[in-house]
Amino acid sequence: MRKFILDFERPVAELEEKLEELKQLSSAGQPDIAAEIGYLEAQIEKLRVHIYSNLTPWQRVQIARHPDRPRTLDYIEAIFTDFIELKGDRLFADDPAMIGGFARLDHVKAMVVGTQKGRNTKENVMRNFGMPHPEGYRKALRLMTLADKNALPIISFIDTLGAYPGIGAEERGQAAAIATNLMTMAKLSVPIIAVNIGEGGSGGALALGVADTVLMLENSYYSVISPEGCASILWRDNAKAPTAAEELGLTADKLLEHGLVDTVIKEPLGGAHRAPALVARDLKKALVAAVRRHLTKTPGELVEGRYARMRAVGSFESAEEAAEASE
Amino acid sequence: MPISEWFGKNKNDNNGEGRAEKLVIPDGVWLKCDSCGEVVFHREFERRFKVCPKCGFHAPLGALERIAHLIDLGTFNEIATGIVSCDPLDFRANKSYTEVVEAARAKTGLAEAVVCGSGEIDGRPVAFLVMDFSFIGGSMGSVVGEKVTELFEWAADMRRPVVSVCASGGARMQEGMYSLIQMAKTSAAVGRHASTGCSYISLLCHPTTGGVLASFASLADIIVAEPKALIGFTGPRVIEQTMKQKLPKGFQTAEFMLEHGQVDMIVPRADQKETIGRLIDYTTRDVG
Ligand SMILES: [Zn+2]
Numbered sequence: 001m002r003k004f005i006l007d008f009e010r011p012v013a014e015l016e017e018k019l020e021e022l023k024q025l026s027s028a029g030q031p032d033i034a035a036e037i038g039y040l041e042a043q044i045e046k047l048r049v050h051i052y053s054n055l056t057p058w059q060r061v062q063i064a065r066h067p068d069r070p071r072t073l074d075y076i077e078a079i080f081t082d083f084i085e086l087k088g089d090r091l092f093a094d095d096p097a098m099i100g101g102f103a104r105l106d107h108v109k110a111m112v113v114g115t116q117k118g119r120n121t122k123e124n125v126m127r128n129f130g131m132p133h134p135e136g137y138r139k140a141l142r143l144m145t146l147a148d149k150n151a152l153p154i155i156s157f158i159d160t161l162g163a164y165p166g167i168g169a170e171e172r173g174q175a176a177a178i179a180t181n182l183m184t185m186a187k188l189s190v191p192i193i194a195v196n197i198g199e200g201g202s203g204g205a206l207a208l209g210v211a212d213t214v215l216m217l218e219n220s221y222y223s224v225i226s227p228e229g230c231a232s233i234l235w236r237d238n239a240k241a242p243t244a245a246e247e248l249g250l251t252a253d254k255l256l257e258h259g260l261v262d263t264v265i266k267e268p269l270g271g272a273h274r275a276p277a278l279v280a281r282d283l284k285k286a287l288v289a290a291v292r293r294h295l296t297k298t299p300g301e302l303v304e305g306r307y308a309r310m311r312a313v314g315s316f317e318s319a320e321e322a323a324e325a326s327e
Numbered sequence: 328m329p330i331s332e333w334f335g336k337n338k339n340d341n342n343g344e345g346r347a348e349k350l351v352i353p354d355g356v357w358l359k360c361d362s363c364g365e366v367v368f369h370r371e372f373e374r375r376f377k378v379c380p381k382c383g384f385h386a387p388l389g390a391l392e393r394i395a396h397l398i399d400l401g402t403f404n405e406i407a408t409g410i411v412s413c414d415p416l417d418f419r420a421n422k423s424y425t426e427v428v429e430a431a432r433a434k435t436g437l438a439e440a441v442v443c444g445s446g447e448i449d450g451r452p453v454a455f456l457v458m459d460f461s462f463i464g465g466s467m468g469s470v471v472g473e474k475v476t477e478l479f480e481w482a483a484d485m486r487r488p489v490v491s492v493c494a495s496g497g498a499r500m501q502e503g504m505y506s507l508i509q510m511a512k513t514s515a516a517v518g519r520h521a522s523t524g525c526s527y528i529s530l531l532c533h534p535t536t537g538g539v540l541a542s543f544a545s546l547a548d549i550i551v552a553e554p555k556a557l558i559g560f561t562g563p564r565v566i567e568q569t570m571k572q573k574l575p576k577g578f579q580t581a582e583f584m585l586e587h588g589q590v591d592m593i594v595p596r597a598d599q600k601e602t603i604g605r606l607i608d609y610t611t612r613d614v615g
Pocket residue numbers: 360361362363364365379380381382383384
């Protein structure tokens with residue numbers, strides 16, 4: 001199987017190839033190579049640290065989209081037990097780009113929902129590359145309402161480029177489906193924990209993101225618009241996507257800095273796909289802590305708290321202050 | 328785009344009747360309709376709130392024109408004022424975000440892309456908000472989100488119905504996630520208002536797309552659309568690029584949305600005030 005290598009990872013990959021050659025020579029009986037192998041290994045490690053410690057926002061977007069990146073179902077399998085998947089929106093269809101069901105988090109009964117990308121091309125076609133139609137959002141809402149009825153905390157996984165832009169999606173009310181999720185999630189009287197594990201693309205991601213705690217994996221991104229979309233509108237040039245990614249402030253660390261998300265979960269060097277079990281372990285810890293904390297609250301406290309959280313988001317100043325400042 | 332550009336500036340090329348030349352009409356008396364190309368009498372066009380008397384084309388209206396059109400004269404009181412946007416991301420494309428906002432203010436004379444207030448529609452008290460597409464595409468950033476939220480909260484406290492008039496390209500990119508979260512904030516405020524039992528009527532105008540359609544604009548009890556308005560979550564250009572096929576004729580027009588059950592009715596500008604008034608009547612409990 002060929003490994004998927006991102007452009008900026010190529011220097012490391014080239015050294016790794018060389019290392020492999022050396023190792024083969026060594027096992028073929030070539031003497032005096034051990035030292036060289038050791039040297040090369042050290043070089044590779046140094047280069048890896050250098051590259052991955054200085055990732056640009058655009059490089060993080062690429063890691064967030066990495067085909068080997070663990071998907072929602074991978075985390076459900078690794079973190080939860082006793083998962084029972086539930087399907088359908090009871091109106092039109094079951095949307096495979098959105099999954100959900102009952103599951104236990106460290107023995108606590110819960111509801112999980114999330115967008116689901118495929119783990120290979122065939123699966124991706126079936127999952128519509130993780131881009132839900134309205135029926136996906138309506139299924140998620142159905143399950144979240146069911147959780148509310150049964151006093152189950154909700155854990156939502158966000159990993160989508162966005163709501164699917166298509167004719168059927170528009171005919172069936174993509175905008176209305178997203179809006180209804182936003183309004184209804186604000187009213188649910190159970191804890192809602194959202195975790196962005198990869199791509200947080202615009203309204204289609206936010207439709208699962210109205211929560212009491214929002215977690216992000218280190219290399220996930222959350223954005224009002226895709227960097228490509230922003231580049232094509234504001235720069236009229238898709239090639240400006242890296243610049244747009246920079247300007248949009250879409251990385252986990254930036255959003256944490258602005259207080260727009262609560263916790264960033266570290267990933268191993270190179271991304272979550274390098275050590276999925278490790279990431280799942282840390283994510284589980286964070287989820288358990290968040291659920292425990294919110295389960296001590298009354299329904300009224302949860303709803304008020306969630307409203308206040310959103311109410312507080314905004315970057316503006318009074319007109320008088322602005323006028324004074326510019327004098 | 329200012330109205331004058333939509334209609335072209337030159338009124339002297341109306342060779343049809345020749346009357347225009349004879350009357351020595353001052354500049355601005357005649358306009359050329361952007362849709363049918365017919366030359367129409369400016370005052371007639373204005374009297375109809377910028378609807379072409381020849382073909383019925385609904386030209387864009389600014390926020391203040393919408394207030395004049397729908398709200399009883401002298402009853403409008405602006406609320407949720409006095410805040411201006413910051414530049415939280417220090418955003419810069421070809422121009423800085425600060426420059427973009429300043430240019431929009433200078434061009435429109437408005438403080439932001441939405442105007443909120445109290446007023447009356449045929450004597451019925453309402454909370455009213457109107458978006459202006461000429462202010463950065465009617466986009467929703469922190470200030471728009473805050474003002475809309477304040478209006479719904481005020482209306483909930485006052486037990487008033489809300490009437491919104493939208494024309495927006497969606498969330499404002501230059502404020503990044505701050506803008507995206509305004510969708511959740513305004514939607515939550517709509518929910519709180521709804522729980523008081525008061526009604527919400529949304530008028531969708533050309534164009535209403537993206538984050539505004541996917542938040543408060545779609546959450547009304549009754550959705551009215553203006554004829555031929557473009558209404559949709561994703562803009563047609565992006566859908567065409569994604570699907571790599573031509574879109575069906577009339578896709579995402581108000582008429583298309585009506586056919587697919589996404590709006591209640593299409594009401595031409597001439598009838599909007601009366602219709603909205605009657606809808607408020609039906610959705611307001613009779614007292615006593
Ligand atoms: Zn016309």
